[in-house]
Amino acid sequence: MSTLGKALAITRKDILSEARSKEIVFSALIFAILVIIIFNFAFGADQTSMTLVAPGILWVTFTFAGVLSLNRSFVAEKEENCLEGLMIAPMPREVIYIGKGLGSLLFMVVIEIIALPIFTVLFNVSALSLPVIVITLLATIGFAAVGTLFSALAVNTKARDMVLPILFLPVVVPVIISAVKATSLALTGSGWSDLGSWLAILGAFDVIFMVVSFWVFPFIVEE
C-alpha cells in the first residue's frame, strides 16, 4: 500500500471510531451551536451591530470548536496505547501526521457544515456563500495542520486540555485575523478581487504550517 494509502487507512480508522463513539464531532458541535446562540442573545436584535461582529463571532466559534475537536485527536491513541502501535508500523512517522491531520480536518469541516447554516439564520447574514466557504476551508486547513502537531505534543502532558489551546491559539492568530477580515469583506458583498490578498495570506499560512508540522512531527512523537 502506498504512503497515501496508509495515511488514508489511519483516517478511515478514525472516522469509523468516531462514527461509533461520536465523541469529537458531537461535543464540539454542541459547543459551537451554544456559542452562536449565546452571542446571538448577547447582541440582541440590532442588525447593524450583528453584521459588524458576526465575522468575529463566527471565527471565535470555529476556533474554540476546533480546539475541542483537535484535543481529542491523539487522546484515543494515547488512552488505548495505540500510538506505539502506529510507530512500529513500516511507514514514515509523517504518515501518522497526514492520516490524523486529514481526520481532524474532516471532523472540523463536518462541524462547520452544520454550524454555518445555523449561524446564517440566527445572525441574518449571507454566510452560505462561496467566498465564505472558501475562507472557512482555507482557515480550517491551517487549523488542522498546526493543531494536529500540537495535539500530538499536548497528549503527553498532564494538563493536555490546557496545553493545546496555550500552544495552538498564539500560532493560529494570523489565520484567525485573516479569516475574520476576509469573512467581514465577504459578508458585506465584496468581490474576489478584494478578498484576494487575505485568501493568499491564508493559503501561505496553510503551506507554511503544513511544511513545518510535517517536518517537526516525527521528533515530537518520538520523544
Add this chain to the structure above:
Amino acid sequence: MGETASPVPVIQVEDIRKTYGHHAALKKVTFRAEAGESIVIFGPNGAGKTTLIKIIATIIRPTAGKVLVNGLDPETDAEAIRRRIGVITHQTFLYGNLTAYENLVFYARLYDVADAETRIREMAEVVGLSTRLEDRVATFSRGMQQRLSIARALLHRPTILLLDEPETGLDQQAITILREAMKLEAGVRRTILMTTHNMERGLEMSDRLLILTRGTICHDCSTAELDVPALREIYETHTGVSA
C-alpha cells in the same frame, strides 16, 4: 544459540546509551542475538528493559551507540526493520471501538499484508477468535484482547518477536497460544527477545538470559540446565533485589 546462526547477527546492540534529561535509562548496553535464538531479559523495575525493547523496535532512538537488525540501521532502514519485527506488550495496540476484524484489517493495511483476508481468518483461527471477529474489541475480556494482540503482531509474519512483559493479563489459553506462536512459521524459527518478571516462564521460553540492572547488562548466560532457584540466586546477587 540458534541452529541457523548467520554471520550477521539478527540483533546487534553496541554500546547503547539512553538518557532522559539527567537520568540514564541505559548505560553502554551491548549484546547480540543470533537467528532463532530466544533471549529473556530479567531485571527489576526501572532497569531499562522497556527502553531497550523500544529502541530495538525503532520506537525511540538511542542517545548514543548503535543498533543493527539483520544488519540494517534504524537511521536509514527503519521501515525495513519494522517489517521484520512483531511487538507484543502488555498494551494491546487495539482500538476498542473497532471490531476485531476491523483492527486486523487496519494493521494488515499498514503492514502491506498480502492476501490479508485469508491471513486474518488464519490468525483469528490460531488465537481462537474466529467466531468473535465481528465483535467490538471493547467487549472482549483482557485475555481475549491479548490473544487478538498476538494475532496483530504475527499478521505480517515477522521473523523477530519483541515481547515486553507479554504475560501480563494473559489467561492460560493465551499463554499456550503465545508459546506456540513464538516457535516458528513456515519452517523458520523466530528470533525472540522477551522481558518478564516471571522467572519460571522466562526460563521455559528462552535459551539464553540477560540480567539488566540500572541500565547495564550484568549477566549473560545460557538457560540450559538452569533452574528457578539457581536463577533466583544469580538474580539476587546481581541486582540486590529479591526475586
